Amino acid sequence: xxxxxxxxxxxxxxxxxxxxxxxxxxxxxxxxxxxxxxxxxxxxxxxxxxxxxxxxxxxxxxxxxxxxxxxxxxxxxxxxxxxxxxxxxxxxxxxxxxxxxxxxxxxxxxxxxxxxxxxxxxxxxxxxxxxxxxxxxxxxxxxxxxxxxxxxxxxxxxxxxxxxxxxxxxxxxxxxxxxxxxxxxxxxxxxxxxxxxxxxxxxxxxxxxxxxxxxxxxxxxxxxxxxxxxxxxxxxxxxxxxxxxxxxxxxxxxxxxxxxxxxxxxxxxxxxxxxxxxxxxxxxxxxxx
Amino acid sequence: xxxxxxxxxxxxxxxxxxxxxxxxxxxxxxxxxxxxxxxxxxxxxxxxxxxxxxxxxxxxxxxxxxxxxxxxxxxxxxxxxxxxxxxxxxxxxxxxxxxxxxxxxxxxxxxxxxxxxxxxxxxxxxxxxxxxxxxxxxxxxxxxxxxxxxxxxxxxxxxxxxxxxxxxxxxxxxxxxxxxxxxxxxxxxxxxxxxxxxxxxxxxxxxxxxxxxxxxxxxxxxxxxxxxxxxxxxxxxxxxxxxxxxxxxxxxxxxxxxxxxxxxxxxxxxxxxxxxxxxxxxxxxxxxxxxxxxxxxxxxxxxxxxxxxxxxxxxxxxxxxxxxxxxxxxxxxxxxxxxxxxxxxxxxxxxxxxxxxxxxxxxxxxxxxxxxxxxxxxxxxxxxxxxxxxxxxxxxxxxxxxxxxxxxxxxxxxxxxxxxxxxxxxxxxxxxxxxxxxxxxxxxxxxxxxxxxxxxxxxxxxxxxxxxxxxxxxxxxxxxxxxxxxxxxxxxxxxxxxxxxxxxxxxxxxxxxxxxxxxxxxxxxxxxxxxxxxxxxxxxxxxxxxxxxxxxxxxxxxxxxxxxxxxxxxxxxxxxxxxxxxxxxxxxxxxxxxxxxxxxxxxxxxxxxxxxxxxxxxxxxxxxxxxxx
Numbered sequence: 001x002x003x004x005x006x007x008x009x010x011x012x013x014x015x016x017x018x019x020x021x022x023x024x025x026x027x028x029x030x031x032x033x034x035x036x037x038x039x040x041x042x043x044x045x046x047x048x049x050x051x052x053x054x055x056x057x058x059x060x061x062x063x064x065x066x067x068x069x070x071x072x073x074x075x076x077x078x079x080x081x082x083x084x085x086x087x088x089x090x091x092x093x094x095x096x097x098x099x100x101x102x103x104x105x106x107x108x109x110x111x112x113x114x115x116x117x118x119x120x121x122x123x124x125x126x127x128x129x130x131x132x133x134x135x136x137x138x139x140x141x142x143x144x145x146x147x148x149x150x151x152x153x154x155x156x157x158x159x160x161x162x163x164x165x166x167x168x169x170x171x172x173x174x175x176x177x178x179x180x181x182x183x184x185x186x187x188x189x190x191x192x193x194x195x196x197x198x199x200x201x202x203x204x205x206x207x208x209x210x211x212x213x214x215x216x217x218x219x220x221x222x223x224x225x226x227x228x229x230x231x232x233x234x235x236x237x238x239x240x241x242x243x244x245x246x247x248x249x250x251x252x253x254x255x256x257x258x259x260x261x262x263x264x265x266x267x268x269x270x271x272x273x274x275x276x277x278x279x280x281x282x283x284x285x286x287x288x289x
Numbered sequence: 290x291x292x293x294x295x296x297x298x299x300x301x302x303x304x305x306x307x308x309x310x311x312x313x314x315x316x317x318x319x320x321x322x323x324x325x326x327x328x329x330x331x332x333x334x335x336x337x338x339x340x341x342x343x344x345x346x347x348x349x350x351x352x353x354x355x356x357x358x359x360x361x362x363x364x365x366x367x368x369x370x371x372x373x374x375x376x377x378x379x380x381x382x383x384x385x386x387x388x389x390x391x392x393x394x395x396x397x398x399x400x401x402x403x404x405x406x407x408x409x410x411x412x413x414x415x416x417x418x419x420x421x422x423x424x425x426x427x428x429x430x431x432x433x434x435x436x437x438x439x440x441x442x443x444x445x446x447x448x449x450x451x452x453x454x455x456x457x458x459x460x461x462x463x464x465x466x467x468x469x470x471x472x473x474x475x476x477x478x479x480x481x482x483x484x485x486x487x488x489x490x491x492x493x494x495x496x497x498x499x500x501x502x503x504x505x506x507x508x509x510x511x512x513x514x515x516x517x518x519x520x521x522x523x524x525x526x527x528x529x530x531x532x533x534x535x536x537x538x539x540x541x542x543x544x545x546x547x548x549x550x551x552x553x554x555x556x557x558x559x560x561x562x563x564x565x566x567x568x569x570x571x572x573x574x575x576x577x578x579x580x581x582x583x584x585x586x587x588x589x590x591x592x593x594x595x596x597x598x599x600x601x602x603x604x605x606x607x608x609x610x611x612x613x614x615x616x617x618x619x620x621x622x623x624x625x626x627x628x629x630x631x632x633x634x635x636x637x638x639x640x641x642x643x644x645x646x647x648x649x650x651x652x653x654x655x656x657x658x659x660x661x662x663x664x665x666x667x668x669x670x671x672x673x674x675x676x677x678x679x680x681x682x683x684x685x686x687x688x689x690x691x692x693x694x695x696x697x698x699x700x701x702x703x704x705x706x707x708x709x710x711x712x713x714x715x716x717x718x719x720x721x722x723x724x725x726x727x728x729x730x731x732x733x734x735x736x737x738x739x740x741x742x743x744x745x746x747x748x749x750x751x752x753x754x755x756x757x758x759x760x761x762x763x764x765x766x767x768x769x770x771x772x773x774x775x776x777x778x779x780x781x782x783x784x785x786x787x788x789x790x791x792x793x794x795x796x797x798x799x800x801x802x803x804x805x806x807x808x809x810x811x812x813x814x815x816x817x818x819x820x821x822x823x824x825x826x827x828x829x830x831x832x833x834x835x836x837x838x839x840x841x842x843x844x845x846x847x848x849x850x851x852x853x854x855x856x857x858x859x860x861x862x863x864x865x866x867x868x869x870x871x872x873x874x875x876x877x878x879x880x881x882x883x884x885x886x887x888x889x890x891x892x893x894x895x896x897x898x899x900x901x902x903x904x905x906x907x908x909x910x911x912x913x914x915x916x917x918x
Contacts, residue, residue, distance in 0.1 A: 034405060085590050087589070087590075089405060090348065090404055090405065091589050091593060093348070093405065093408065094540065094544065094585060094589045095585070095586050095589040095590065097537070097540070097582075097585065098541075098581075098582040098583065098584070098585030098586030098587075098589070099582065099586055100582070101537060101578050101579070101581060101582030101585070102578075102579050102582035102583060102586070104578075105575070105576075105577075105578040105579045105582070106579060108575070109575050109576075109579075219533050222412070222533075223412075223413065223416050226409055226412070226413075227413075230406075230409065259424070261420065261423050261424045262420075262424050264416060264417075264420040265417060265420035265421055265424055268413045268416050268417040268420065269417060271413055272395075272410060272413055272414075272417070275406060275409070275410050275413075276395055276396070276399060
């Protein structure tokens, strides 16, 4: 029974992984920028929520009014810079690695390297849980799951159904041709990167609801989030969502069946296998070549 | 190539060793010895990283894996079980070699492996190893291992001296290995992989083996460095060795100094460690990482090639500025401040944007049209031995049928024109003949040798060379070295100097002799296509596959290229030419093969084939056929 509970909790947690990975995946797939600074944006988003809620006693959810626009602007500004500097895919990895280091160390300088957590007084959701039959789910996880599904679902619909979405997909397929047909790659790209930044703020807020924060968290996300991005297939939102849930399920079950310390080992070994066997993602259709 | 490193590296090691051996005589402070030890540790690690990632372009984020395995091996065996310290270094090297082999054998087997995927794969490895060490408390007792001081010869002095000398020895060996690799065939192969991997494979470079060797060399050096590092830190735990800061540091250092040269990482290390030390000394320790991150980000934008490449362009000016600044700051403040100031000044000079000189004009005197055409006796080709023989060759891409049951023979001395509408499978056939694709069914034999299980570089050795539709020169090498690569790794491999001499002949055949010392970026499209041909020719092929080698040329250039193909043919090479310009095909080919929708539509004498109604229909459409007839 506890295994089923762990599997369900894992899936719920997987929603948050998926949301964290979604922004990274789309900017990588469409804009050819591997934006490690995305982890920095999530970290700053989480700390801003913590700071605003703790200092001013705002409901953590309302901090999004500040953090989402801030990260939106930051994400867009970064993309403007990448675009102006004509950064190649590999160089983007190096450049944003540098940026991430700067962000993490700055966060550490401002908020110290200690673990911090919103107190129960400002974070009404931390200790609540919902009981469904014999299963118990903490509210932050449930909440994160619902928001993640909502955001990824909306983003998927926007990419599929709207003109801007079509323009983006055309751009991802072939930049030169899309440009020739009038897709203003700069504007679309900046908008996409900015939206991805906004999603980082939401992911950061959701993370801070249920967990303690330390600057090194950004590096701890690395493994899991990249696993989700690659397993889901770079640039595929629904794939990312499924991969997030799968990874959450796996680490939940392994933690209970074996031990929590084993989870990363099993997870990363699976990632390596998946990278080797399906480098285009688990759910990629078998295309030519 | 200069041989400076051959003397310079041992000399530098001897000088640095003297600092410790005669430390008390010259009054060298112990504090500096510690700083130098740190630098030398990073020299080993950055050099280890550079051998794979700098030379071949496969970026690794997994440096911490080697440091961790090395440090853990020594800590567990020497620290816990009292095994001889020097023996543990050998065990560490062996374990890292196995790790490198395993990683490479898995990763480099992937045909579609891209650099980013390799980077992420290597990122996962230290995580896995760290998790493994955490799951099994039996390895380090759960808390970590204290590493005591091993026995060392009496005359060395303090433990710090011993540690320094050991680290120095390893770092010296690492740099020397990097130097030796750079100068050798191995280094040239890695450069070619860096510039254009599949082109290199097609020229006969055994890319898989070289990448694997580079990865193993990198792992062994990193592991030995990690083994000594266990002594340096004295206490080994998961968090102190499997850190993400290890790859960060080695990447910053190597990118900063320059990735393509063996001394680049050394420069980067001196720079980074000095910056760090000075920041800590001025109480700005918490800005260390911010400064490093900023340096990395700025360099990727300003000078992705690193400082060394820029410094080489104006060494005297940099020295002239750096030396007085170092001297002045040394006198008023501390020696280390002086060095850092000098280094910063030299860097500023190096990075100062150069005035853009117009690229050397190379257009004139290249296209020589005055050579009389070489007559090819078309009838002589009949009945000669078959060089290439395809039987029932079929190729599917997923569900897409690119070729179906193609029979195709090239006899010695022929020029076969391979024509057909777009999408008819011409380039697929060329790729199959060159060994870069494998047929789904059917056999391909080159000079009697079956290609079925040969990797592409062995196909090259069997006597097939190709050019690419879009020219793909090795950008980091001169025109002469581009051609010399093909000689070095061709059917009868030659050492570099001989290969460079040998490269002159193919360059003269295509008429690029005057441009031998230019870099490919200075060539126009026509010249690049000629370079492709020269490179293919230098591999001494039996069959040359020209894949639309004339696309995008103007009429005068086409005439010149036709002359070049004739000269190549006259030197005894059979040629397959894929071309849309029927005028060219008619002028050159002794036989024409027409592909349509993946099947062979016609095969025979050029005039007859081009008059065949089915061919005209496939090529020009029904209406043209109707009008003609």
